[in-house]
Amino acid sequence: MFRLAIAATTAVFAITAFDGARAQTAPPRTIVLVIPFPVGGPTDTIGRIVADGLQSALGQTVIVENAPGATGSIGTGKVARSQADGLTLVLGTVATHVFNGAAYSLKYDVVNDFEPISLIASDPQIIAVRKGLPVADLAQLISWLKANPDKATAGTAGVGSTSHVNAIKFQAVTGTQFRFVPYRGLGPAMQDLVAGHVDILFDLAANAVPQISAGTIKALAVTSVSRLASAPEIPTVDEAGLRGFYFVNWHGIWAPRGTPADVVTRLNLAVRKVLASRVTLERLASIGQQVPSSERQTAQALAAYQREEIERWWPVIKAGNIGAE
Numbered sequence: 001m002f003r004l005a006i007a008a009t010t011a012v013f014a015i016t017a018f019d020g021a022r023a024q025t026a027p028p029r030t031i032v033l034v035i036p037f038p039v040g041g042p043t044d045t046i047g048r049i050v051a052d053g054l055q056s057a058l059g060q061t062v063i064v065e066n067a068p069g070a071t072g073s074i075g076t077g078k079v080a081r082s083q084a085d086g087l088t089l090v091l092g093t094v095a096t097h098v099f100n101g102a103a104y105s106l107k108y109d110v111v112n113d114f115e116p117i118s119l120i121a122s123d124p125q126i127i128a129v130r131k132g133l134p135v136a137d138l139a140q141l142i143s144w145l146k147a148n149p150d151k152a153t154a155g156t157a158g159v160g161s162t163s164h165v166n167a168i169k170f171q172a173v174t175g176t177q178f179r180f181v182p183y184r185g186l187g188p189a190m191q192d193l194v195a196g197h198v199d200i201l202f203d204l205a206a207n208a209v210p211q212i213s214a215g216t217i218k219a220l221a222v223t224s225v226s227r228l229a230s231a232p233e234i235p236t237v238d239e240a241g242l243r244g245f246y247f248v249n250w251h252g253i254w255a256p257r258g259t260p261a262d263v264v265t266r267l268n269l270a271v272r273k274v275l276a277s278r279v280t281l282e283r284l285a286s287i288g289q290q291v292p293s294s295e296r297q298t299a300q301a302l303a304a305y306q307r308e309e310i311e312r313w314w315p316v317i318k319a320g321n322i323g324a325e
Contacts, residue, residue: 028060033253034090036075037157038068041187042123042206042287046251047091049283050120053274058266068184071158072096073104080108084256086263089117093251095161098309102317103160111310114254115264116302118271121289122250123205124224125166126234128217130196138220138240141200145176152178154200155189160322163189163202165313166223166247168320170202173245193217204249205230205288223247230288252302264299272297 033051037043044066051062067075076096082088090096101110127138135141145152156164163186171177181198183189186207193201194216201208205222209231212219221240222228237245253271255264274280275291284291295301317323 028058029087030061030063031058031086032063032065032088034075034079034088035064035066036068036072036090036092036096037066038185038187039066041157041185041190042204043072043091043093043185043251044187045206045287046121046284046289049280050091050253050271050274053277053280054270057270057273070104071100071161071164073100073106076100076110077106077108079254079256080113082256084115084258084260086255086259086267088256089267090114090254091120091251092254093162094249094309094313095157095165097252097254097306098313099160099162099165099317101310102314103323111306113257115257115259116299116306117253117255117264117267118275118297118299119292119302119305120251120253120271120275121284121291122248123288123290124222124228125162125202125247125249126205126208126212126219126231127170127221127223127237128193128201128203128208128212128219130193130199131216131218132196133199133218135218135220138235138237138242141220142174142176142242145174145178149177150179152199153181154178154202155181155183155192155198156202157186157189158182158184160317161186162204162247162249165317165320165322167200167202168322169247169316170245173242190217202247209286209288228288230286250305252306268297268299 033047035044035047047064051064054062067078072095076090076092079088079090097110135144154167186203189201190207192198205228211217212231219234221237222234223237223246227236
């Protein structure tokens with residue numbers, strides 16, 4: 001009878017938590033969502049939107065903690081070493097949970113040291129340049145780079161980041177050469193693009209769209225099949241003359257390995273509730289994010305997608321000798 005009473009109390013807690021109820025037998029513990037990139041960057045922006053929604057969905061305080069460095073591997077490693085109780089999570093990307101596994105000698109495994117929770121959103125890159133660069137479109141940029149080899153600089157979020165890997169691919173495809181300037185994240189890189197200290201940035205839509213709208217940088221193309229709803233004036237790479245040069249970045253949430261299955265399920269249900277919210281969808285859409293379909297929001301779907309991306313990108317990164325010194 002005593003065990004049945006405990007089970008009933010637990011069931012009631014789970015239901016009321018998802019309804020955002022505050023009346024609980026014990027105060028809920030704070031959840032920390034680690035953002036492995038600096039404040040103001042695209043992952044930080046997305047993370048704060050999701051954290052806001054999770055607070056209501058779980059009925060718990062959710063705080064964001066930025067832990068940048070080494071293309072996200074410092075903050076990601078911190079979560080890998082955290083207690084597996086569902087109170088410390090990481091908002092990772094294709095860089096932190098795919099690229100870094102091939103580009104860095106990590107003290108953790110990007111697959112086996114985490115429990116996937118849910119895919120969150122994805123967005124293409126925007127090929128952007130400083131406002132004063134004498135080019136008006138992507139074809140002119142390629143011509144200018146060929147006429148001025150190694151004179152231009154491209155900001156990146158670090159070795160093996162999305163901005164680095166796709167810029168190297170761009171060089172190979174177009175036969176151009178330019179130098180790289182690494183930053184601790186796309187937020188600082190964007191600041192220097194706006195200030196005119198670097199010439200080019202292969203940036204994520206979440207980071208670039210606000211600056212494009214403000215007129216502080218020039219957008220030449222978006223690396224997707226279709227134009228962005230949040231910035232429909234930007235041509236696709238196909239329209240800009242670089243057909244097929246597609247790239248998609250994505251964000252997902254992971255917990256440390258060994259997090260109990262019931263906790264993973266509870267967190268997944270909460271995330272899915274957040275991603276079904278009209279307010280969340282509008283906020284994510286305003287920065288160029290596309291939310292995955294419901295069947296792609298399961299923990300199993302994120303695990304499968306991560307494996308597919310590893311099979312796709314690790315050979316590219318290793319063949320290009322992209323790695324930290």
